[in-house]
Amino acid sequence: MAEIAEDTDALGLPAEAEGNLEGWLFPSTYTFNPDVEPAEMLSTMVSTTIKMLDKYDVAEEDRERILTIASLVEKEAKKDEDRPMIAGVIMNRLDIDMMLQFDSTVKYIAPSEGVWTSEEDRLIDSPYNTYMYTGLPPTPIAAPGEASIEAAVNPADHDYTYFVTVNLETGETAYATNLEDHLANVEILNQWVAENQSSDDEE
Structure with a gap:
């Protein structure tokens, strides 16, 4: 094949x-x-x-x-x-x-378990690393x-430049136009994770 x-x-x-x-x-x-x-x-x-x-x-x-x-x-x-x-x-x-800063592009070059990439993964020098390029x-x-x-x-x-899935079960996604609001949305996600599962679990 x-x-x-x-x-x-x-x-x-x-x-x-x-x-x-x-x-x-x-x-x-x-x-x-x-x-x-x-x-x-x-x-x-x-x-x-x-x-x-x-x-x-x-x-x-x-x-x-x-x-x-x-x-x-x-x-x-x-x-x-x-x-x-x-x-x-x-x-x-x-x-x-x-920068797009998508974990999905990093996972393309460095597949890993779980929802997020590690800091080490995000330091990989590759044109697929949208945290770097x-x-x-x-x-x-x-x-x-x-x-x-x-x-x-x-x-x-x-006008949104940020998004994050705030509920990994329902797929609910929140959007923001600035970093401050985005970080507030990320905190909602962190709270959901703390209440529902380990951060190492799969989506």
Whole structure:
């Protein structure tokens, strides 16, 4: 399978992906014949992603960027209603050259248990470390579904530059326009964690 995945031209992977399948294998339920070749399966997933991007009129030169933003939304959002909101936060931060500081990008290069990354993880020198580098990571970090792609194409219009999930069970997310309000929201999360679970538990 690894060798097949490396022949990305045969899978129909667009040139803008630069040979990286990450983000281009659309997550869905597929029905294949028992004797289907792995290359056909991967090719179908890639073509489904392209069809989805075309559905939302994403220009070829913007596909990789939209998929990258959508992949961040996919990893960060707990509820569909938050996807366009979080996409809006991403856009607002990019517009003012503010670091994204997403644990999800750090976990992409340093997978770990639990909700948060460690200080050691956040010191890893990698273009995927959005605590260290401004802007988007160089590629998608996950395979986004349609809701995340739509959110990346049509982000909510607001002034928020911060968000945090304040209830890890319900996925309730709070937004803020400044650090002071954000830290108050983080304290709500800390209180929820103290009352409900260890900080080392999974979301």
